[in-house]
Amino acid sequence: MIHQLLSEHGIQPKHVSSHKGGEYHSPCPSCGGTDRFHTWPQQNDGHGSYWCRQCGTGGDCISS
Secondary structure (H helix, E strand, O other): OHHHHHHHOOOOOEEEEOHHHOEEEEOOOOOOOOOOEEEEOOOOOOOOEEEEOOOOOEEEOOOO
């Protein structure tokens, strides 16, 4: 679900790890940081969660 939302904004996350069910990096939709936006699509019963290491934006699809 979280990657569907990113895709609607033209952002395609890159798979970087199998940690926490799969970790992806992409540009941050809030601050524009190039690869500091981390997503874990399998967390929260498949709804996903996210966190930007640059601006600190974070949460899940429900709170986004």
